[in-house]
Amino acid sequence: MKITGVNTYLMRIPLITPFKTALRTVDAIEDVVVELLTDEGAVGYGEAPPTAVITGDTLPSIAGAVTGFIVPKLLGRQVLDIEGNCQAVQASMVHNTSPKAAVEMALYDLYGKALGAPLYRLLGGAKQSLMTNLTISVDTPDKMAQDAAEAARRGFRVLKVKLGSDPSQDIARLKAVQAACPKDMVLRADANQGWTPREALRILGRIREEGIELELVEQPVKAWDVDGLRRVTAGASVPVLADESVFTEQDAARILSTGAADMVNIKLMKTGGLSGALRICAIAETHRASCMMGCMLEGNVAVTAAAHLAMAKDVIRKIDLDGPALCRENPVLGGAAFDGPNITLPEKPGLGIEGVEGLVPYRV
Numbered sequence: 576m577k578i579t580g581v582n583t584y585l586m587r588i589p590l591i592t593p594f595k596t597a598l599r600t601v602d603a604i605e606d607v608v609v610e611l612l613t614d615e616g617a618v619g620y621g622e623a624p625p626t627a628v629i630t631g632d633t634l635p636s637i638a639g640a641v642t643g644f645i646v647p648k649l650l651g652r653q654v655l656d657i658e659g660n661c662q663a664v665q666a667s668m669v670h671n672t673s674p675k676a677a678v679e680m681a682l683y684d685l686y687g688k689a690l691g692a693p694l695y696r697l698l699g700g701a702k703q704s705l706m707t708n709l710t711i712s713v714d715t716p717d718k719m720a721q722d723a724a725e726a727a728r729r730g731f732r733v734l735k736v737k738l739g740s741d742p743s744q745d746i747a748r749l750k751a752v753q754a755a756c757p758k759d760m761v762l763r764a765d766a767n768q769g770w771t772p773r774e775a776l777r778i779l780g781r782i783r784e785e786g787i788e789l790e791l792v793e794q795p796v797k798a799w800d801v802d803g804l805r806r807v808t809a810g811a812s813v814p815v816l817a818d819e820s821v822f823t824e825q826d827a828a829r830i831l832s833t834g835a836a837d838m839v840n841i842k843l844m845k846t847g848g849l850s851g852a853l854r855i856c857a858i859a860e861t862h863r864a865s866c867m868m869g870c871m872l873e874g875n876v877a878v879t880a881a882a883h884l885a886m887a888k889d890v891i892r893k894i895d896l897d898g899p900a901l902c903r904e905n906p907v908l909g910g911a912a913f914d915g916p917n918i919t920l921p922e923k924p925g926l927g928i929e930g931v932e933g934l935v936p937y938r939v
């Protein structure tokens with residue numbers, strides 16, 4: 576089975592509630608969907624969101640990279656040469672991690688289809704299901720409490736609470752969220768780079784004094800401030816998870832080997848796809864650290880790919896794959912199934928995606 580071409584589309588899905596972090600506000604998922612074509616009629620699916628404030632990728636840059644730079648390097652190549660194909664993707668251009676991730680997903684989807692096996696099994700997977708947290712967008716304490724209560728009603732048992740925009744409100748936000756939740760709700764906090772190192776230590780100390788237990792705190796300081804991240808990790812009583820500071824396996828090695836964070840958040844849009852994510856898993860294993868599997872504002876194509884990886888790797892112990900759970904509808908046929916916080920995967924070849932409804936052709 577050989578790769579013969581690609582189609583790119585736009586997939587737009589309105590969100591249940593606007594997604595707000597210290598970096599941005601978004602009210603709909605609007606992603607590029609990739610269909611990688613073969614000479615035997617099999618189609619591989621991939622998806623990439625335009626997360627300009629984190630990866631630098633935009634809708635036209637994603638579509639342009641896929642059709643103009645990445646896929647031309649794959650034409651005529653054998654689907655079964657998955658390692659060679661991923662190397663060709665990574666060598667096609669620098670940066671552009673989101674379009675590379677979308678194409679690698681489609682390559683792994685085709686690889687699974689060619690071998691007749693679900694991707695998570697081909698990656699060595701043994702888990703049966705995953706349980707994701709739900710993100711609570713940063714807002715007024717009252718609004719965040721309402722959103723948290725609604726999440727609890729929907730069955731979520733772990734919340735990722737966005738903080739860091741106007742840090743003076745962060746304690747009140749967490750107190751309001753905690754008060755709105757059942758006692759056994761697990762709380763994670765994500766400051767999205769919104770604190771200085773000194774501010775982070777002060778706020779985390781106050782959170783502790785208030786009797787609020789956090790399971791972890793994610794990316795407290797600026798992505799580039801690895802020394803500051805290390806000071807927070809050394810001084811805080813809460814485990815620290817590096818997100819925006821870790822794109823590549825080199826970033827993961829530097830952060831974990833110097834104790835700058837306790838864990839890393841793997842997102843396919845940062846790693847440039849599954850091949851880089853697998854290398855970060857191996858690095859985390861060598862440092863006896865664990866990983867979170869995260870996502871950007873992704874629909875159920877990209878989240879399904881991430882779920883396959885998370886299902887396969889024991890080193891991935893925290894799941895933040897709530898993109899589809901934030902959406903009003905799911906146009907993806909097949910793929911990961913969501914029942915409240917529980918995610919299961921179909922026993923179908925590759926990603927197990929059968930199609931996507933309502934796609935609009937999109938080329939630049």
Ligand code: MG
Nearest residue numbers: 765793794818
């Ligand atoms: Mg984060």
